[in-house]
Amino acid sequence: MTGDGFVKAAASAIDDIEHYYSTIAERPVLPSISPGYLQNLLPDAAPEHGEDWQAISQDIERTIMPGMTHWQSPKFMAFFSASSTYPGILGEMWSAALTAPAFNWVCSPAVTELETIVMDWLAKILALPEVFLSKGEGGGVIQGSASEAVVTVMVAARERFVRRQLERDHVTDEEEREDRSCGIRSKLVALASAEAHSSTKKGAIIAGTRFRSMPVHHSNDYALTAKELRPAIEALITKGLCPYYLGVTLGTTNTCAIDDFESIATVAKDYPDIWIHCDAAYAGAALVLEEYQHLSAQMHCVDSFDMNMHKWLLTNFDASCLFVQRRKELTDALSISPAYLKNQFSDSGLVTDYRDWQIPLGRRFRALKIWFVLRTWGVDGLRRHIQHHINLGNMFVDLIRSRSDLFCILVEPRFALTVFSVKPRQRKAAQQVNGTGTIQHNDPRPFHDQQVPITPPTENEDVETANEITKQVYTTIDEQKEFFLTASV
Numbered sequence: 001m002t003g004d005g006f007v008k009a010a011a012s013a014i015d016d017i018e019h020y021y022s023t024i025a026e027r028p029v030l031p032s033i034s035p036g037y038l039q040n041l042l043p044d045a046a047p048e049h050g051e052d053w054q055a056i057s058q059d060i061e062r063t064i065m066p067g068m069t070h071w072q073s074p075k076f077m078a079f080f081s082a083s084s085t086y087p088g089i090l091g092e093m094w095s096a097a098l099t100a101p102a103f104n105w106v107c108s109p110a111v112t113e114l115e116t117i118v119m120d121w122l123a124k125i126l127a128l129p130e131v132f133l134s135k136g137e138g139g140g141v142i143q144g145s146a147s148e149a150v151v152t153v154m155v156a157a158r159e160r161f162v163r164r165q166l167e168r169d170h171v172t173d174e175e176e177r178e179d180r181s182c183g184i185r186s187k188l189v190a191l192a193s194a195e196a197h198s199s200t201k202k203g204a205i206i207a208g209t210r211f212r213s214m215p216v217h218h219s220n221d222y223a224l225t226a227k228e229l230r231p232a233i234e235a236l237i238t239k240g241l242c243p244y245y246l247g248v249t250l251g252t253t254n255t256c257a258i259d260d261f262e263s264i265a266t267v268a269k270d271y272p273d274i275w276i277h278c279d280a281a282y283a284g285a286a287l288v289l290e291e292y293q294h295l296s297a298q299m300h301c302v303d304s305f306d307m308n309m310h311k312w313l314l315t316n317f318d319a320s321c322l323f324v325q326r327r328k329e330l331t332d333a334l335s336i337s338p339a340y341l342k343n344q345f346s347d348s349g350l351v352t353d354y355r356d357w358q359i360p361l362g363r364r365f366r367a368l369k370i371w372f373v374l375r376t377w378g379v380d381g382l383r384r385h386i387q388h389h390i391n392l393g394n395m396f397v398d399l400i401r402s403r404s405d406l407f408c409i410l411v412e413p414r415f416a417l418t419v420f421s422v423k424p425r426q427r428k429a430a431q432q433v434n435g436t437g438t439i440q441h442n443d444p445r446p447f448h449d450q451q452v453p454i455t456p457p458t459e460n461e462d463v464e465t466a467n468e469i470t471k472q473v474y475t476t477i478d479e480q481k482e483f484f485l486t487a488s489v
């Protein structure tokens with residue numbers, strides 16, 4: 001493809017993308033194809049000879065769209081939201097255009113320096129304690145996902161624990177250090193509440209350590225507190241095991257529970273070798289609002305904090321923002337410098353080489369889309385965006401409460417999340433609502449005035465437990481999607 005060809009192809013792709021967004025609500029949210037559908041639409045082998053862009057682009061609608069679940073549709077209500085905005089898309093375009101896997105500062109100084117700047121901006125927007133800023137010992141780095149962030153800090157936590165133990169035991173001989181390290185690692189245990197995201201357990205598998213979850217209870221809104229934590233730590237130590245990592249959550253996946261950071265901090269003081277990581281993948285975005293920033297202040301007690309801008313903060317996947325209090329603890333664990341990665345700037349110690357803050361070597365220019373988003377909306381626009389979703393969430397809660405004959409709310413709604421259950425005898429109603437494939441989310445009338453085909457259950461209908469038919473609705477129900485896409489704030 002020549003430059004001229006690119007101009008034409010890109011212009012038509014942008015037209016198609018704009019058309020996709022402006023008509024997305026007309027598409028069914030879920031695909032109606034069977035597994036393996038694409039095998040029947042595409043040839044068995046790559047084309048021997050190159051094809052025209054026109055032929056390729058036509059296949060998007062013919063082959064790809066039938067197999068898409070439209071996460072950006074205003075009718076999509078599953079999981080957490082996955083942001084996509086035009087400035088975010090432009091950031092992705094420029095990142096692709098500049099493709100520069102800047103693992104070291106010297107590989108493209110702008111890639112590294114913009115990342116440091118936008119991560120500091122974000123830390124300030126979220127009102128994180130100053131220790132997370134790059135001007136001190138801390139700093140932020142963009143990871144691909146919250147799960148990747150967990151693995152990264154878990155390895156740093158593991159190595160910090162081992163290093164401190166070896167220092168205490170005055171082990172200096174290299175071979176002995178290696179043997180003793182393996183021994184210590186075999187006793188390490190990562191901890192998290194039973195409601196923590198599965199990435200904590202997965203992280204422990206990858207880091208090669210044990211994992212224990214602590215039960216949390218409905219009576220306490222599923223939050224982890226000192227009450228569960230202290231006995232869990234003590235029991236492990238009694239068995240000769242070493243807790244080295246604690247995952248706490250600001251907004252758990254199931255119910256948006258917020259662990260009790262203050263009481264956890266009182267326990268943590270007695271166990272300073274345990275690394276505490278706060279997973280705020282979804283709810284961290286709410287810290288843009290002053291009303292939630294008392295939670296930001298509580299982050300003084302965690303070693304690391306991660307939130308996904310790609311969930312609720314208007315930035316296209318992927319943009320998981322990890323902040324640490326002491327960046328040296330990441331680089332101590334993850335820095336390896338073979339001759340081919342050495343350069344005078346890295347040696348000077350005056351620059352950041354983000355390869356030492358992450359698992360991969362190469363990295364994308366993700367800071368660009370964050371920069372575009374932050375500048376397009378401004379802090380005020382971000383606040384209005386989050387507040388708007390929370391307002392929609394509150395409206396939804398009122399609708400659910402207005403039909404107490406059909407629904408019950410399982411835990412107090414948090415942020416823009418409501419977890420509710422269809423009452424057991426109304427199971428058929430739940431099936432029918434789900435079966436329509438659409439939910440008219442932006443109808444201002446109360447639920448009972450809408451044309452949702454709800455049939456009362458028959459006398460003989462099986463009674464199921466509420467949990468089986470629990471449906472979580474995340475308020476990506478945003479009747480002003482267009483407003484946010486175009487950023488006309």
Ligand code: PLP
Pocket residue numbers: 080144145146147148197199249251252253279280281282308320
């Ligand atoms: N942590 C929490 C609380 C989540 O809800 C999720 C996903 O929904 C994750 C982590 C995993 O996020 P990622 O896909 O970025 O790894």
